[in-house]
Amino acid sequence: MADTSLSAPGPKLSPGLRASLPVLFLLIAGFLAPLLTVAAYAFATPKSFDVFRSFTLENLSAIFDPNNTVWTSFVWSLALAFACVAILLVICYPIAFGLNKVFGKWSGFVSVLFVFPLFVSENVRLYGWVLFFIKNGVLDGALKWFGFSGGPELLYTPGITLFGMIYVYLPFMLFPMTLGIAMIPRDLVDAASDLGAGRLMIWREIELPLAMPGILIGALLTFVLAAGAVAEAKILGGQSVITITQDIEVAFTYAQNWPMGSALALILVLIVSGLALSAMARLDLDKILGKR
Amino acid sequence: MQTVGRTRTHFLIRAWTAFVVLAIYLPIACGALAGLSKGRYFAFPVKILSGEWWGKTWDSLEIQVLVQNSVLIALIVTVLSVLFAFFGALAFARYPWKGRRAFQRLLLLPIFFPQPVLGLALLLWFNALGISPTWKTAVVAHLVWIVPVVTLVIAIQVFSFDPVLEEAASDLGASRLFTLRTVTLPILWPGIWSGALFAFLLSWGNFPLSLYTAGADSTIPKWLYSKMVAGYTPMVPALGTMSTLTAAALLLGGGLIRFLIRRRAELRAREG
Numbered sequence: 001m002a003d004t005s006l007s008a009p010g011p012k013l014s015p016g017l018r019a020s021l022p023v024l025f026l027l028i029a030g031f032l033a034p035l036l037t038v039a040a041y042a043f044a045t046p047k048s049f050d051v052f053r054s055f056t057l058e059n060l061s062a063i064f065d066p067n068n069t070v071w072t073s074f075v076w077s078l079a080l081a082f083a084c085v086a087i088l089l090v091i092c093y094p095i096a097f098g099l100n101k102v103f104g105k106w107s108g109f110v111s112v113l114f115v116f117p118l119f120v121s122e123n124v125r126l127y128g129w130v131l132f133f134i135k136n137g138v139l140d141g142a143l144k145w146f147g148f149s150g151g152p153e154l155l156y157t158p159g160i161t162l163f164g165m166i167y168v169y170l171p172f173m174l175f176p177m178t179l180g181i182a183m184i185p186r187d188l189v190d191a192a193s194d195l196g197a198g199r200l201m202i203w204r205e206i207e208l209p210l211a212m213p214g215i216l217i218g219a220l221l222t223f224v225l226a227a228g229a230v231a232e233a234k235i236l237g238g239q240s241v242i243t244i245t246q247d248i249e250v251a252f253t254y255a256q257n258w259p260m261g262s263a264l265a266l267i268l269v270l271i272v273s274g275l276a277l278s279a280m281a282r283l284d285l286d287k288i289l290g291k292r
Numbered sequence: 293m294q295t296v297g298r299t300r301t302h303f304l305i306r307a308w309t310a311f312v313v314l315a316i317y318l319p320i321a322c323g324a325l326a327g328l329s330k331g332r333y334f335a336f337p338v339k340i341l342s343g344e345w346w347g348k349t350w351d352s353l354e355i356q357v358l359v360q361n362s363v364l365i366a367l368i369v370t371v372l373s374v375l376f377a378f379f380g381a382l383a384f385a386r387y388p389w390k391g392r393r394a395f396q397r398l399l400l401l402p403i404f405f406p407q408p409v410l411g412l413a414l415l416l417w418f419n420a421l422g423i424s425p426t427w428k429t430a431v432v433a434h435l436v437w438i439v440p441v442v443t444l445v446i447a448i449q450v451f452s453f454d455p456v457l458e459e460a461a462s463d464l465g466a467s468r469l470f471t472l473r474t475v476t477l478p479i480l481w482p483g484i485w486s487g488a489l490f491a492f493l494l495s496w497g498n499f500p501l502s503l504y505t506a507g508a509d510s511t512i513p514k515w516l517y518s519k520m521v522a523g524y525t526p527m528v529p530a531l532g533t534m535s536t537l538t539a540a541a542l543l544l545g546g547g548l549i550r551f552l553i554r555r556r557a558e559l560r561a562r563e564g
Contacts, residue, residue, distance in 0.1 A: 016382075016389025023380035023399065023439060030436035031402050034410070034417035041416055051420055095312060098305040112543070113313050119493035119539040120320065121513035124532040127520050128319025131326050131334055131529065138322050141336030170316070199297075221404060228406015231499070235520060245408045252412055262416065265409055276404050 035269065041262035049258060059263035070247055070264065076158075077244040078271070081226035084165045085219050088173040091166070092218070096177040100184075111178075114171050122168050126235040129164065130155065133236075156238030164232030169225055173218040180214015181207070220279045224272050244268055320536060327530030334526070345526040346534070355515075355531060361427055362511045365502075366495040369434045373491040374484060376439045381446035381483070386455065399440045407437060411504035418505070425507030433505040434495045441494065442487040449483025478557070482550055489546040493539055 037051065045054045046062070063070055095114075099107045117125060132138045133155045140151035154160050184207050192202050208215075230245040239246075244264065251261030326334040330342040349355055383389070384396055402410065414433045418425055457479070461471040477484075499513035506514060512535050519528045 014387065014389045016387030016392060019379040019387060020383030020389075020391070020395050021379075022376045023383070023443060024395070026376055026435060026439055027398055027402065030414070030432055031405075031410075034413035037417045037420050038413045049419075051416075091312065094305045095309045098302075098309050102302050102305050103309075110309065110313070112547075114316070116540065116543060117316055117320075119497045119543065120532075120536045121497040121499040121516070123499050123513060123517045123520060124323060124536065125319050127516075127528070127532065128321070128323040130520075131322040132319060134334075136335040138325070138336045145337055167316070167319075170312075224404050225406055228409050230408050231517075245406060248409065248412060252415070258416065261412070265412065268406075268409060272404075272406070273401075276401075 038262045038265050038269070041259050042266040044259040044262075046259050047257045051258075059259045062260065063263055063267065070244075073242050073244040073247045074267070076241050077227050077229075077268075080158075080162055080165060080229075080241070080243070081223050083162055084169060084226040085173075085223045087162075087166055088170060088222055089215070089219065092170065092174045092177050096174055096181050099178045100181045111175075114174055118171055122231050123235060125168070126164050126231060129160075129167070129236055133160065155236065156240050158237065158241045161233045161237030161241050164236040165226050165229050168229070168232060169222045172225060173222045176214045176218035176221060177211070178214070180211035180216075180218070183214065184210045216279060220276060224276060227272055228268065320533075323529040323536075324533045325529075327526060327528075327533045329526070332526065334529075345530040349527045349530045349534065352527070355527070358510055358512050358515050361506075361509055362496060362513075365427055365431055365434065365511060366492045368431050369438055369495040370488050370491040372431075373435055373439045373442045374488050376435070377442035377446050377487055377491075378480075378484065380439065380443035381450045381480075384443055385447040385450035386453070399443060402437050402440050403444075407498075407500040408504070410437065411501045414501075415504045425505050427506055427509040427511075430502050430506040430509070430511070433501040434498060437498075437501060438491050438494050442491050445487040445490055446480065446483040449480050449486075453479050481553060481557075485546070485550050485553065489542070489550075493542060496535070496539060496542075 041051050042059055043055050043057065044051050044059075045056055046058050048054070062068060099110060103110050130137070133151070134140070135150075135153075137151075143149075143151050188206055188210075189202055192206055197205070228245050230243055230249065233239065233241045233243045233246060245268070248261045248264045248268070251257045251264060255261075325336075325338060327345055328341050328343065329335075329338040330340040330344055380399065383392070384399065411433060414429070414436070415425060418429050423429060453476075457475050458471055461475045462468070466474070497513065498511075499517060502511045502514045503517065510518075512531065516528055516532055519525065
């Protein structure tokens with residue numbers, strides 16, 4: 001059956017384009033169209049459902065009104081995402097290095113240990129941390145059992161929100177970084193070492209630049225996901241921090257102000273995709289320079 | 293001296309990795325403990341362990357519906373996403389065509405996108421189309437995110453595939469369908485299998501997309517979240533642990549089957 005449709009007369013499509021059609025259809029109908037709907041809603045009359053029928057800049061001007069404090073949510077989300085990326089770079093680099101050069105035949109197993117949590121929904125894992133940090137929870141109870149006066153009150157603070165984000169997004173930094181470090185040819189490092197380069201110099205001049213595409217992808221992915229995070233702030237942070245995605249969600253649900261939610265979402269998408277696209281452009285340049 | 297330094301560095305790397313792995317599994321262990329402790333409220337150290345809440349969770353009719361929803365969604369997502377991703381991976385990695393680079397980037401976009409925002413955007417889109425959200429719309433939402441992931445997984449297998457094999461088959465007079473069945477599919481099997489496993493597990497554990505696009509229908513992660521926010525019962529950690537163990541069993545079983553497929557293929561290659 002597939003055979004007859006493939007040899008059917010008509011304009012001939014290249015096999016690659018033909019194979020891409022199902023996925024293209026899905027992405028257009030399930031990704032691009034929803035984003036266009038969000039963009040259309042962002043310019044609809046506030047607190048209405050008049051999408052595609054009205055055009056107004058009221059939603060955007062309300063967001064940029066100096067009296068509106070929604071900008072603090074943007075600042076929190078972007079600052080937390082930035083901190084999350086910076087800390088994960090430090091946490092993941094030794095592990096990614098180990099997966100490539102130290103663990104040997106164990107690295108497959110260690111990778112599976114890091115992949116598996118991706119299949120457990122993040123709210124379950126975050127709730128485990130609540131049970132750990134809560135009063136009479138694992139940490140507090142254990143400290144009391146050892147005769148201390150009890151654990152510190154860490155829950156429901158901005159710091160614990162950041163901790164939750166670091167926890168949830170760790171694999172998204174680790175695996176691209178591991179792929180990046182795998183791109184470092186061993187003989188190049190050996191050659192530099194034979195020529196008398198120190199460990200630090202090899203790292204700075206050879207390893208880091210060659211692993212950069214992978215590290216950059218990891219940083220970008222983590223930043224984008226963390227900038228749109230909401231569960232961490234709700235479950236662990238106890239809303240001590242309102243992230244931008246939470247503002248968007250509130251506008252869509254309780255406030256029933258879809259145009260306002262869409263305008264906020266549109267700004268977030270623009271920031272995120274602007275970053276993604278500019279980093280992707282730089283990434284290609286690095287690749288071209290790396291290819292020689 | 294350099295070897296001493298290297299040994300020490302390697303030791304530190306191993307110790308750090310072990311520490312991070314422990315930290316990753318610590319909350320999962322806390323949940324398991326809370327689900328197994330007696331009494332309405334969790335307190336550590338746990339005085340009495342009991343299967344009371346596991347039993348209650350197992351018998352709950354409400355939870356049976358959730359499990360059915362989650363399994364149904366994950367099964368449909370698995371079948372559909374493998375079908376989409378098989379062809380997507382060929383377009384991504386097999387054929388040199390004009391739009392390939394643009395296609396590769398477009399495919400990455402849903403992965404590089406915050407899932408809660410994607411879920412809300414889909415909710416708006418379904419509403420604009422006049423479709424009220426149910427578990428079926430959740431399937432669509434899962435596909436938008438999971439198909440790109442599965443495509444990447446299968447594409448890795450396609451990259452290691454020599455197109456000459458397909459050409460040889462068609463030169464020898466095999467039809468396109470016959471070539472697909474006897475040459476392409478057997479080579480790509482391990483990738484397809486991994487992709488299917490990823491699809492099922494990612495759908496099974498997905499929370500942000502289900503939250504906004506499943507409407508009144510609930511899945512396991514969605515129900516857990518609603519109880520975490522209001523109305524905690526020890527059934528929450530009990531069900532969470534059951535769901536985690538299911539995922540672990542599937543991952544182990546799936547990995548074992550993949551291993552057996554590969555071994556059988558190797559044995560066959562040696563015999564033939």
